[in-house]
Amino acid sequence: MDTHYITPRNVLKDLVYTIIISAVIAAFLTLTGITTKSFVINLIVSQSFGLSIFSIIIFLLWIFKPEKTAPLAFIVLIGIASGILIGLQIGPFVLLRIFSIVLWQQEKSLLQPIILGITFGSVATYFFYAKARLRVSMGELQQERIKRLSSEKEALEANLRLLQAQIEPHFLFNTLSNVLSLIDTDPASGKSMLVDLIHYLRTSLSRTFPDPITLDQEMDMIKAYLNIQKIRMGERLHFKIELPDAVSKHPFPPMLLQPLVENALKHGLEPKMEGGEIMIKATEEEDLIRVEVMDTGCGFSSLHNAGVGIGNVKERIKLLYGEKGRFIIEENKPNGVRAIIEVPKQ
Amino acid sequence: MIYKAIVADDEKELRTYLKSILSEVWPELIICGEAKNGKETLELVESKRPQIAFLDIRMPGLSGMEVAKKIAGLCRIVFVTAFDQYAVEAFEKDAVDYLLKPVSKERLIQTVQRLKNQLDASTEPPARLAEVVEQVLSKLPGRGGSDFLRWIKTQNKDSIRLIPVEEADYFKAEDKYTLVITKEGESLIKKSIKELAQELDPGQFWQIHRGTIVNVSKIDKVSRSLTGRGILKLKERPELLTVSRNYLHLFKQM
Numbered sequence: 396m397d398t399h400y401i402t403p404r405n406v407l408k409d410l411v412y413t414i415i416i417s418a419v420i421a422a423f424l425t426l427t428g429i430t431t432k433s434f435v436i437n438l439i440v441s442q443s444f445g446l447s448i449f450s451i452i453i454f455l456l457w458i459f460k461p462e463k464t465a466p467l468a469f470i471v472l473i474g475i476a477s478g479i480l481i482g483l484q485i486g487p488f489v490l491l492r493i494f495s496i497v498l499w500q501q502e503k504s505l506l507q508p509i510i511l512g513i514t515f516g517s518v519a520t521y522f523f524y525a526k527a528r529l530r531v532s533m534g535e536l537q538q539e540r541i542k543r544l545s546s547e548k549e550a551l552e553a554n555l556r557l558l559q560a561q562i563e564p565h566f567l568f569n570t571l572s573n574v575l576s577l578i579d580t581d582p583a584s585g586k587s588m589l590v591d592l593i594h595y596l597r598t599s600l601s602r603t604f605p606d607p608i609t610l611d612q613e614m615d616m617i618k619a620y621l622n623i624q625k626i627r628m629g630e631r632l633h634f635k636i637e638l639p640d641a642v643s644k645h646p647f648p649p650m651l652l653q654p655l656v657e658n659a660l661k662h663g664l665e666p667k668m669e670g671g672e673i674m675i676k677a678t679e680e681e682d683l684i685r686v687e688v689m690d691t692g693c694g695f696s697s698l699h700n701a702g703v704g705i706g707n708v709k710e711r712i713k714l715l716y717g718e719k720g721r722f723i724i725e726e727n728k729p730n731g732v733r734a735i736i737e738v739p740k741q
Numbered sequence: 742m743i744y745k746a747i748v749a750d751d752e753k754e755l756r757t758y759l760k761s762i763l764s765e766v767w768p769e770l771i772i773c774g775e776a777k778n779g780k781e782t783l784e785l786v787e788s789k790r791p792q793i794a795f796l797d798i799r800m801p802g803l804s805g806m807e808v809a810k811k812i813a814g815l816c817r818i819v820f821v822t823a824f825d826q827y828a829v830e831a832f833e834k835d836a837v838d839y840l841l842k843p844v845s846k847e848r849l850i851q852t853v854q855r856l857k858n859q860l861d862a863s864t865e866p867p868a869r870l871a872e873v874v875e876q877v878l879s880k881l882p883g884r885g886g887s888d889f890l891r892w893i894k895t896q897n898k899d900s901i902r903l904i905p906v907e908e909a910d911y912f913k914a915e916d917k918y919t920l921v922i923t924k925e926g927e928s929l930i931k932k933s934i935k936e937l938a939q940e941l942d943p944g945q946f947w948q949i950h951r952g953t954i955v956n957v958s959k960i961d962k963v964s965r966s967l968t969g970r971g972i973l974k975l976k977e978r979p980e981l982l983t984v985s986r987n988y989l990h991l992f993k994q995m
Binding site for chain 2: 565567568571572576577579628629666668723726
């Protein structure tokens with residue numbers, strides 16, 4: 396039974412069921428002749444049992460909200476036992492007061508109603524239990540469906556954002572402005588900047604759909620990106636890429652590193668007057684590949700918005716690897732930010 | 742009359758470029774200084790007293806917009822930016838002009854004409870300038886007055902980890918520090934829950950107990966216990982949190 400059980404709507408519904416079931420039991424007892432009493436008497440006694448058991452179980456469920464089967468079963472047992480005890484008092488009381496009928500005179504005649512109460516009480520309670528179980532499993536099925544649909548949607552959205560994140564307009568137009576200027580002042584630099592831009596655009600555009608690529612292909616593109624930024628920022632930017640041969644041919648999801656490098660530049664080095672260094676390092680462990688992007692910039696201000704890029708990276712790692720992939724952001728020592736991606740070896 | 746201008750951009754090449762086309766379009770204009778960050782720009786305006794400042798919006802130190810706010814009463818401003826993400830089209834062009842990089846000669850001629858007309862009428866910058874700059878600033882993303890905590894710094898063995906604040910499920914007081922509980926586990930924040938409560942966005946995080954703050958978007962449901970307190974269940978978490986009576990009003994409309 397789930398914890399959503401006790402709602403006014405459910406309680407009301409089950410109350411109606413209880414009254415109906417009790418009436419059916421009374422009819423059954425009268426027709427089969429198990430008791431010798433009239434239908435009205437049977438009905439009143441059976442309702443008093445049913446409603447007592449029902450109220451006590453609902454009350455206990457409401458207080459304790461059991462999540463597991465054992466406490467639930469315990470509550471049901473207590474409910475049936477005490478419901479019968481109370482029902483034994485209420486039924487005769489009502490009959491005596493309203494119909495002036497004395498129901499039971501001797502102690503031993505109580506045995507039959509108790510046995511009947513336990514039998515029918517258990518059957519009826521089991522009916523409610525089964526009904527609740529069915530509702531929960533239907534709910535779970537629904538949840539499962541919703542979960543699947545939303546993860547499909549997430550994957551689609553991630554793809555779309557990937558597409559948008561690839562070419563940041565600021566970057567593109569700034570680079571083009573630089574090239575335009577360099578054509579006059581330093582054609583050789585302008586040319587090499589344009590070559591890097593073409594390389595960067597070609598590779599990043601071809602990665603709209605996450606086809607598998609290798610780590611060195613990705614680093615190649617990042618190098619082109621950083622070369623361009625280096626011309627723009629001059630002495631304010633230094634960068635280093637460490638990619639050991641052992642990991643360079645390892646498959647790696649495209650456009651996972653780029654947002655981190657872009658963030659390091661945009662939020663770390665660009666706002667810092669004296670600039671700094673970006674260091675990208677890939678290492679391997681027994682079953683995983685780790686790539687770190689470190690900068691010596693001004694660090695994330697605690698008020699800074701978590702960039703779209705970063706949320707994106709986290710989501711994509713989760714979608715691709717579930718619990719096996721990790722994405723961590725730390726403070727770099729002595730200053731700046733260190734972003735770490737860990738993906739399993741395939 | 743001969744006017745003076747400064748050019749502020751963190752990229753040397755772009756300053757050079759703007760200067761070179763300015764010299765073609767407006768040869769009499771004197772470029773009396775160049776700045777490569779916000780601080781230098783402020784100093785230049787103070788010392789050289791130009792009538793015009795060409796400002797890059799993105800600069801290290803102080804951004805062009807922040808500089809503009811400070812110098813709005815001293816000179817006319819032309820913003821220069823690579824990408825119009827702020828929809829500055831809507832500006833009143835007579836107060837602030839706006840150039841897109843790479844700056845084209847045709848567009849610059851228009852700007853120069855406008856500047857000449859305005860300056861010949863009055864060398865004083867328009868009084869509305871400060872106001873317009875303020876308007877633009879309020880449009881910038883992340884500046885809408887939201888100064889709430891975005892990143893939580895947590896102690897993690899020998900490193901300090903940064904967690905985006907929206908990933909926190911809830912915060913729990915732990916002596917004089919605070920524990921943040923996320924999907925990935927618990928970590929310690931070297932801040933009291935009281936300090937944290939003041940820095941977090943009250944729309945996104947609710948204090949529900951003296952020692953507990955929850956992320957509203959992670960709340961599954963709240964029910965009443967017999968003792969009059971609330972019992973709060975979070976999505977995807979087994980534990981139940983207590984909502985003390987003083988904070989129950991938060992859930993009245995849920």
